[in-house]
Amino acid sequence: MSTLTSLARAEAVRAGRAQPIATVRHVHVHDRPLVLVPLTLAGEANAPLAAMVGDDPDKPRLLVVAQPRNRDQRFAFATALAGVIVSYADGFTARVEAVAGDRARDIRVRFADAPQIVVPNPGGVDFARLFGRSTRFRRSYGDYAVDPAVPMLGRWLTFFAERAEYPGSCLLLAATEALALHWATGQSLVEDQNLAALLGWIDPPVGLTGAQAAVLAEDAGTWPPAGPTTDPTFDSTVLAPLIQAGDVPGLEKALTAQLEPTWGLVWRAVDRLRALPAGPRVAGRWDADKEAYTAHVQHLRDGGPPQPRRDSATAAAQRLNRLERAQASYAAQRAFDDPLVLAEYRLAGEAFVGTVTAAEPERVEGAGRSRKLRPHIVVSTADPVRLAPGTALVAPTRSGQKATLIAITGDGVLLELSGGMGRAATPAPGTVPEVGERICYSSLTDGYQPVADFPRREDTPWTHGGPPAGYDPAPVGDAADAAATDTVAADAAEEWS
Amino acid sequence: MSDVEARLARIRGTAPVREHTARTIAALTTNPGCDRRAVLDAAGIDKQKLAGYVEFPVPSGQSPFAISRGNAFEAQVKADGCAGLLRLLGERLGLPVPEVSYADLAPAGTGASLDARHARTRELLAEAAAAGPDGGVLLDHPLLRLDVGGRAAYLEPDLIAVRLRGRFHVVEIKSFAVIDGQADGRKVAAAATQAAVYVLALRGLLAELGYGPETVADEVVLICPENFANQPTAALVDVRRQLTVLTRQLSRLARIGDLIATLPADLTFDLGAAGAQPEPGCGGGEHPPRFSDDSAVPGRPVVEVVGALHATRARYAPECLDACELAYFCRDEARGQTAALGRSVHDELGGVPDVAGVLDLAAGTRVPDPDQAEAAELLRLAARLRAESLASAL
Ligand code: SF4
Numbered sequence: 001m002s003t004l005t006s007l008a009r010a011e012a013v014r015a016g017r018a019q020p021i022a023t024v025r026h027v028h029v030h031d032r033p034l035v036l037v038p039l040t041l042a043g044e045a046n047a048p049l050a051a052m053v054g055d056d057p058d059k060p061r062l063l064v065v066a067q068p069r070n071r072d073q074r075f076a077f078a079t080a081l082a083g084v085i086v087s088y089a090d091g092f093t094a095r096v097e098a099v100a101g102d103r104a105r106d107i108r109v110r111f112a113d114a115p116q117i118v119v120p121n122p123g124g125v126d127f128a129r130l131f132g133r134s135t136r137f138r139r140s141y142g143d144y145a146v147d148p149a150v151p152m153l154g155r156w157l158t159f160f161a162e163r164a165e166y167p168g169s170c171l172l173l174a175a176t177e178a179l180a181l182h183w184a185t186g187q188s189l190v191e192d193q194n195l196a197a198l199l200g201w202i203d204p205p206v207g208l209t210g211a212q213a214a215v216l217a218e219d220a221g222t223w224p225p226a227g228p229t230t231d232p233t234f235d236s237t238v239l240a241p242l243i244q245a246g247d248v249p250g251l252e253k254a255l256t257a258q259l260e261p262t263w264g265l266v267w268r269a270v271d272r273l274r275a276l277p278a279g280p281r282v283a284g285r286w287d288a289d290k291e292a293y294t295a296h297v298q299h300l301r302d303g304g305p306p307q308p309r310r311d312s313a314t315a316a317a318q319r320l321n322r323l324e325r326a327q328a329s330y331a332a333q334r335a336f337d338d339p340l341v342l343a344e345y346r347l348a349g350e351a352f353v354g355t356v357t358a359a360e361p362e363r364v365e366g367a368g369r370s371r372k373l374r375p376h377i378v379v380s381t382a383d384p385v386r387l388a389p390g391t392a393l394v395a396p397t398r399s400g401q402k403a404t405l406i407a408i409t410g411d412g413v414l415l416e417l418s419g420g421m422g423r424a425a426t427p428a429p430g431t432v433p434e435v436g437e438r439i440c441y442s443s444l445t446d447g448y449q450p451v452a453d454f455p456r457r458e459d460t461p462w463t464h465g466g467p468p469a470g471y472d473p474a475p476v477g478d479a480a481d482a483a484a485t486d487t488v489a490a491d492a493a494e495e496w497s
Numbered sequence: 498m499s500d501v502e503a504r505l506a507r508i509r510g511t512a513p514v515r516e517h518t519a520r521t522i523a524a525l526t527t528n529p530g531c532d533r534r535a536v537l538d539a540a541g542i543d544k545q546k547l548a549g550y551v552e553f554p555v556p557s558g559q560s561p562f563a564i565s566r567g568n569a570f571e572a573q574v575k576a577d578g579c580a581g582l583l584r585l586l587g588e589r590l591g592l593p594v595p596e597v598s599y600a601d602l603a604p605a606g607t608g609a610s611l612d613a614r615h616a617r618t619r620e621l622l623a624e625a626a627a628a629g630p631d632g633g634v635l636l637d638h639p640l641l642r643l644d645v646g647g648r649a650a651y652l653e654p655d656l657i658a659v660r661l662r663g664r665f666h667v668v669e670i671k672s673f674a675v676i677d678g679q680a681d682g683r684k685v686a687a688a689a690t691q692a693a694v695y696v697l698a699l700r701g702l703l704a705e706l707g708y709g710p711e712t713v714a715d716e717v718v719l720i721c722p723e724n725f726a727n728q729p730t731a732a733l734v735d736v737r738r739q740l741t742v743l744t745r746q747l748s749r750l751a752r753i754g755d756l757i758a759t760l761p762a763d764l765t766f767d768l769g770a771a772g773a774q775p776e777p778g779c780g781g782g783e784h785p786p787r788f789s790d791d792s793a794v795p796g797r798p799v800v801e802v803v804g805a806l807h808a809t810r811a812r813y814a815p816e817c818l819d820a821c822e823l824a825y826f827c828r829d830e831a832r833g834q835t836a837a838l839g840r841s842v843h844d845e846l847g848g849v850p851d852v853a854g855v856l857d858l859a860a861g862t863r864v865p866d867p868d869q870a871e872a873a874e875l876l877r878l879a880a881r882l883r884a885e886s887l888a889s890a891l
Contacts, residue, residue, distance in 0.1 A: 003879045006845040009838050010855045023887065042559075043566030045674035045725050133676060134725045188815035188839040211832070220556060235560035309677050339886035346882055347875075384878065 002344050008184035016209035018183040018201040023340045025276035027178050028170040028286040030116035034088045035060075035266045037120055037259050038127045040228040041068040042235055046130035048077050049230065049239075052259040053084050057267040064255055066248050075146045078135050082153035089115045089156050093297060099287075114171060114286070114293035117160055120195050120226035120266050121176045125164045127228045128172065132157030136306040151306065158307045159296045166323065168285045168330035171293065175269035182276065186210055195265050196223035202272060226262040234258065279337030281446075285330070332446035336396040342440065349386025351442030354379040357412055361432040373421055375432045377403075379439060380412035393441040401431070403441055415441070501754040502647065505540040508757070510767020514541035517650035522643065523690040526742045527820035529749065532756055533809040534821055539646035539753040542766050544822035550768055550796070551803050553826035563672075570672040571655065574720055574729050579635050579656070581729065582668075582720065586658060589718070589731040597658075603638035611651055614640040622699075623706050625660060633660045635668075641698035646750035654695040655720075664714040665703070667695045675721045675730055685719070685734065692717035693739035697747070715740060766805050769797035806830075815839050847872020 008019040032055050039049040047068045052060045061084055065077045095112040119125060136154025138146045160172040176195050185192055185201035191214065192198050200213030208216075217223045220231040230239065234254075242250045311319060335342040335351070345351035358378040365374045385408055387393070393403040393415065401420030405413060422428030433439050521538070528534065537544055548554055574582050578599040586597075600621055602614050618639040625634050636657045642649045656668035669692040673684045696717065700710045716733045723730035806826065813831040815838075817824040831837040835846050835855060849855045849872055857863035858873040859880035865873035 003845045003847075003875055004883055006838070006842040007855070007859060007876065007879045007883060009842055010835065010846060010852045010859075013833065013838070013852045014856055020887070041562055043563035043672060045676065045722065045727075130676060186838070188837065188842070190815040190818055190839070230560070231556075232558045232560040232563075233556065235562055236558065240561050339889050340883070343882040343886040347879055383882075 002347065004340075004344050004347055005184050009186060012184055012186035012201065012210065014186075016186070016211065017204055018185045018198075018210060020182065021184045021340060022182040022276075022334075022338050024279035024338050025273060026181055026279050026282065026334050026337070026341075027173060027273060028116070028278070028282050028289070029270060029274040033116040033118050033173075033270060034085070035118050035263065035270070036085070036124065036128075037226070037262045037266060038124060038131075038228050039230055039255065039259065040127065041065075042230060042232070044068065046127060046134060046228075048074060048081075048131065050255040050259060051077075051081060052256075052263045053081065055088060057264075060260070060263050062252060062256055062259070064248070064252050066246065066251055067243065075138075075150055078131075078150045078153055079147040082147075082149035085117070086149060086152050086156055089160075090297075091115070092293065110290050110294040111297070112290070114290045116171060116173065118173045118175055118178075118266055118270060120174070120262050121193060122174045123226075123228050125161060125172060125174050128157045128164075129161035132159075132161055133309070137309075152300075155300065155306050159292075162307070163289070163292055166292075167327040168333070169289055169292070170286060171289050175266050178273055179269055182273070185214075187214055194218065194223075195226045195262065195269070199265055199268060199272075203268070223261055224258040226265065227259075230258065279334070281333040281337050285333070329446040332444035335442070335444055336446065342442070345442055345444065346383045349384045351440060351444065352379070352381040352383035352385045352413065353438065353440045354381030354383065354412060356380075356433045356435050356437045356439060359432060359435050361427050372418070373425075373427060375417045375421070375427060376406070377415050377417065377433055378409075378412045379415065379441065385413055387443060391443055393443055394445060395433075395439055395441050397439070398433070413441070499647075501757065504757050505646075505753070508536065508765055509540040509542050510765050512543060512546075512766075512768065514648070515543040516541070517643075517645045517648075519652050519654075519691045519694045522645060522650065522652075522694045522743070522747075523687065524820045525746045525750070526690055526739065527816050528812060528814060529742065529746045531810075531812040531817075531821075533806065533811040533823070533827070535750060535753060535756060536760070536809050537766070537823075539750050539757075540766070541648065547766060547768070547802070547806075548822045548826055551799055551806065551826055553823070553829065555822050555825055557822070567672040570722060570727075570729075571670045573727075574670050575637060575656075579637065582656075583635070585720070585729060585731045586718065589733070597633040597635060599635045599637065601637040602640065611640060614638070615642060615651070619702060619706075622657075622665075622702060626665075626703060626706060626708055626712065628660070633658065641695065641702060643694065643698040643701060643747075644751075645747065646753050652695060652698050654692075654699075657695075657699065658718065665699060665712055666714045666716070666718050667692050667699060668718040668720060669695075670720045670729075673721060674725070675723050675732070677724070680721060688719055689717070689734050689736050690739045690743070692719070692734070693736040693743055696736060696740060697743055761808055764805055764808055766802065767797060768802065813837055847875055849876075 005021050008021050012019045034053065034055045035057075037052045039051065041047045041049045048063075048065055049068050050065065051063045053063065054061045063077055063080050065073050067073050092111055092113045092115055096109045097112040098107050098109055100106065101108045117128075119128070132154045134154070135146075135150050136158055138144075138151045138154065140146060140148040140151070163169045164172040164174075176193060176198055179198055179202060180189075180192055183202050185198060187197065187201065187210075194214075194217060196217035197214035200208075200217045201210035204210045204213040220233065224234065225231050238254050239251075242254060308315075310316075335345055342351055342353075346353060356377050357380045358376075360376040362373075363375050365372050387405050387408075389405055389407055391405045393405060395401070395403065398420060402418050403415040404418070406416050407414045417432060421431040517538075525534075525538065534544075537547070545555070545557060578601075583597055583599075602617050602621070618636065618641065621634065621636060622639075639654060639657050641652045641654065643652055644650075654667050655670045658666040658668050669688055671684065671688050673681055696713055696715065699713045703712050704710070715737045716735050719732050719734050720729050721732070722728065806823075807830070811823075811827045811830065813824075813827040813834070814836055817827060821827075828837060833852050834850060835843040835852055836850070838852075843850075846855045847858075847869065849858060849869060854863065855876060858865055858869065859876040861877055
């Protein structure tokens, strides 16, 4: 949040409908996403009750657990869900594309597309993570054997849920979050968690204000909660008697009625997002998703083990470092793609837009061999610049050139440029901003930052838990099962009731 | 009856007193600055019913599945005189298990009265406190009392473990799962606040017996099922912050006299005949009957009750939605205020209280008060950047 988005909320109150806080779309929207609306049984640890799932808005597939505390029925649900999710997730391996590798002339190959799952809200992402956790260590033989599709589902769901934590990744999207990235409503963030209310503000029905539509959306009778938690009144008046009676057709009918409104809302959210023009850097982030997808498929094909229950200390630190760098670069990319996001940084004084009022393009420093081109320009701006002298800045339109802030004077911001001017004694034409040019500078970068050095896994200091035990990173034989033995022993025997 | 009590009785009217529970006391911490709720809570008014009466009912009730699951887990933990729990406490807190005895203050079917249970709890705690640091006792179904705005509220912690490492510990059993060491943060926070209520009550009782607050640990033991296997695990949760907030709010309620002195002398939330009716079942969200069925005596006009509500100062924030039964009423009343959009939004808009004011200052069509000069400048700049960016994207 910032003053800018808060101002947009105030505007939304007056206008009676949500206001844009982005001018382009910052998420990738798949041509054929898979929508998943899960429901769980209240009080239990992520016990599935039902799900509506599918890649065609007109053909939802309904899965129901008639006795949610029954272990066999729960795994029958997991097997059926695997039938939909695993085959969808597996279905993007037919086409590959070649990309440049790390070194010159290296060519790598990755899948040309990747899957995208859309759930209603962050609770749906949690469902994927927890259901992945409770299924990926299962075994298809021995005591408590399950269908081989079950652990495979667990590994896919875990993959999606882990990617969902990665800033800018779009393999698993929560509809409320994707919408909230683009619109500010006239209600609070707490109320924005309700998908029906959020869409009520974004797309109020004819004759209603956003506020009125949102109040109607809070009626659980008309708009059942988008899950995974169900409405307690529905639980006591409808669900409990049907489960008690073992009335399967009745359950299917009742749960369809609970799920269908949300199913429609998620597809509406997808359409609403798709209608926005994509930001220029969205495709690059989707490429990163394709890389992650390719690596995961490769890992499965190589017989690699399931994701560990918890990261080792080193892996956790590496992951945190990766996420932080991804966060910074994601923020910068969105600002470069979208003047409305950039405006946040301008308001904070970390970026400014202005006009070049003076330029000294052929200015040099040093002499002889150490003679360097160091042009000076002055940018006059009405923005409140809060950057210290010496700060390195970049213009999104001239990303190969560094501008060092020398001073802020009454005339504007004095910048010294280096790089991106060609090899001649004077700058190549057009490489130095000219007087009269409108330009933006900021301290944001989405470029490469060196990875921090971490001890290798086997060198993990004992203060951080020592080397990970019982976990063989090499994909040998039944490593997957070896890794999971202790978990399986505890979890396989569970009763869940 | 003191003047304050008489005033509160008048404010409540003919309706029966709504007794506090650990949950309602815990809810006091969510919006401590609200006068409206302070008055209603001090007077023991049923806010759920009041909200329904003024036609802003809030959904209520817990899923029967959650309730039965919670009961089943508690029974499992307490089975065999808490044998499994003692083992867990031994592992977690280093208590030698064989030295612990167990006492159930309300064994199923005995129907012990509240006063009897409270007296027995006090007796056993006095014994245990006098017994010195060795040996322990687990008290099951204890009954504590806490003074809330001058009235005693009865509280039933799940368990009190006595003399673990020389201190009394409150044990709270919750049925939400801890998975790979992670639990839902909001549920943990709610459990911590509720347990803090018990810590306060326990300290109160021991103070009467002449023991200082340090006798009760400010860490509580939280018991939850682990992973998906339904086996209990234990964790210590520090509740010092919750204790501070609770203490502050309780002392505020104790000084409720100052607050009611500022209210109109004839203020009452009496609902008339409708208010004296017993609760219409447990169906949440239903409108209570405006007329009592058999006698057809009209209730008090709704506008009057709304008027009484408006006479008390509210402090609505979106957090109320999870914590107070009047949330929909107060939200409606707060439309057009920046605080209704969230405290952070209110702050980011320079603390300007109303949306119209924000937009006028941003548009430069309102002359700012001297203390709004800085906010006005920020808002004008934000409006300019927003307009410019939206235009440049076209
Ligand atoms: S909902 Fe209203 S009465 Fe309740 S705490 Fe919030 S402002 Fe106060």
